[in-house]
Amino acid sequence: MKVSPSELELFESCPQRFIWSLDPDKKRHQSNLPSSLGKIAHKVLASAHKGGFEKQNSENRESLFNDIWSAVEKEEFESIQSEWPNTVVPQPIRWPKYFAVKTSTQYLVEKALSLGEVWKRAGDSSRPISSSNDSYPWVEKYLESEILKLKGIPDLVKESSTGLEIVDYKTGNVTDPETFSMQMHIYLMLVSELSNRKVTRLLIRDFTLQEKEISIDQAMIKKIRESILSAEAHLAKQIAPAKATLENCRFCNFKDICNEFQISNLEVTSEPIFLQGKILQIHSNADSSKVSLQLLVQKSIPIKFEGSVWISGLSVKPDFVIGETVQVMNNLHLTDSLNVLGSWNTTVSKKTSV
Numbered sequence: 001m002k003v004s005p006s007e008l009e010l011f012e013s014c015p016q017r018f019i020w021s022l023d024p025d026k027k028r029h030q031s032n033l034p035s036s037l038g039k040i041a042h043k044v045l046a047s048a049h050k051g052g053f054e055k056q057n058s059e060n061r062e063s064l065f066n067d068i069w070s071a072v073e074k075e076e077f078e079s080i081q082s083e084w085p086n087t088v089v090p091q092p093i094r095w096p097k098y099f100a101v102k103t104s105t106q107y108l109v110e111k112a113l114s115l116g117e118v119w120k121r122a123g124d125s126s127r128p129i130s131s132s133n134d135s136y137p138w139v140e141k142y143l144e145s146e147i148l149k150l151k152g153i154p155d156l157v158k159e160s161s162t163g164l165e166i167v168d169y170k171t172g173n174v175t176d177p178e179t180f181s182m183q184m185h186i187y188l189m190l191v192s193e194l195s196n197r198k199v200t201r202l203l204i205r206d207f208t209l210q211e212k213e214i215s216i217d218q219a220m221i222k223k224i225r226e227s228i229l230s231a232e233a234h235l236a237k238q239i240a241p242a243k244a245t246l247e248n249c250r251f252c253n254f255k256d257i258c259n260e261f262q263i264s265n266l267e268v269t270s271e272p273i274f275l276q277g278k279i280l281q282i283h284s285n286a287d288s289s290k291v292s293l294q295l296l297v298q299k300s301i302p303i304k305f306e307g308s309v310w311i312s313g314l315s316v317k318p319d320f321v322i323g324e325t326v327q328v329m330n331n332l333h334l335t336d337s338l339n340v341l342g343s344w345n346t347t348v349s350k351k352t353s354v
């Protein structure tokens with residue numbers, strides 16, 4: 001077992017969700033738009049660090065930025081479309097914060113270039129780090145360690161006069177850098193192990209161009225080690241506690257098979273995050289980008305509905321018919337008329353037993 005920072009954070013928030021997310025039979029790999037937008041930004045920044053913007057004067061740098069961004073965006077859009085085969089995925093230009101993230105990325109590219117942070121030899125990111133003699137910096141290098149049981153891809157590892165610095169980019173305004181403490185300490189552990197060098201600083205560069213330092217904390221390293229041992233033990237038994245909370249469950253894709261969620265008593269005043277019912281009517285336009293369902297509600301979590309409800313704003317190519325029972329989850333919002341507005345990535349599936 002080797003876990004990534006996001007997997008270990010998932011284990012900390014809900015161990016059962018962690019186990020299901022690693023189960024190939026249950027895997028529901030579906031990116032969301034903010035993470036895809038973040039991936040585009042990170043790839044464009046990595047390109048800048050690797051010399052993709054070199055030998056361009058500042059007049060045509062903007063058009064070069066747009067060309068690189070468009071190529072990466074196309075790749076990412078095709079990838080997300082393949083993950084959502086029955087859904088009409090919105091065009092990137094309609095993704096939340098698209099223009100803000102794109103503009104911030106352009107500023108960060110300019111900043112990296114003006115600081116001279118361009119290293120053509122940073123080269124092939126996919127080639128594993130093989131020895132402590134690997135030259136620096138490491139730009140988006142995949143790191144893994146059998147000994148630590150960890151894996152991860154720090155955005156940038158560079159040398160300073162005192163040792164190695166790890167830099168990670170965030171696509172937003174980071175108000176509390178400590179939120180990323182576990183992730184950055186996992187990178188620290190990997191880099192220390194693979195380089196045999198001392199890591200002296202952990203830095204977050206957010207897209208407001210601020211650089212924030214996370215203090216190196218031995219207690220966090222101890223916590224990570226304990227968490228890995230616990231995750232490994234639960235994984236071996238394939239059983240773990242499920243922590244049903246609104247925060248944990250709202251975006252979890254296992255709500256339909258999770259007994260703890262199904263019997264949970266979450267805050268009754270909140271918006272629905274799971275609905276089950278018999279289909280009374282289906283309205284859809286020609287390309288299935290606007291689908292509405294009327295359901296005779298059998299179950300709703302956490303809010304109680306009675307009778308029928310319309311769910312509109314869906315973008316799913318229907319493989320269900322009137323009279324069938326479906327389960328609808330993720331990105332559901334109550335409207336003033338007490339019906340429900342979904343989104344392109346609201347999941348609609350035929351009922352499975354829990």
Ligand code: SF4
Pocket residue numbers: 014016017242243244245248249252253254255258260261
């Ligand atoms: S639905 Fe909630 S409790 Fe169940 S696995 Fe997902 S996050 Fe955990």
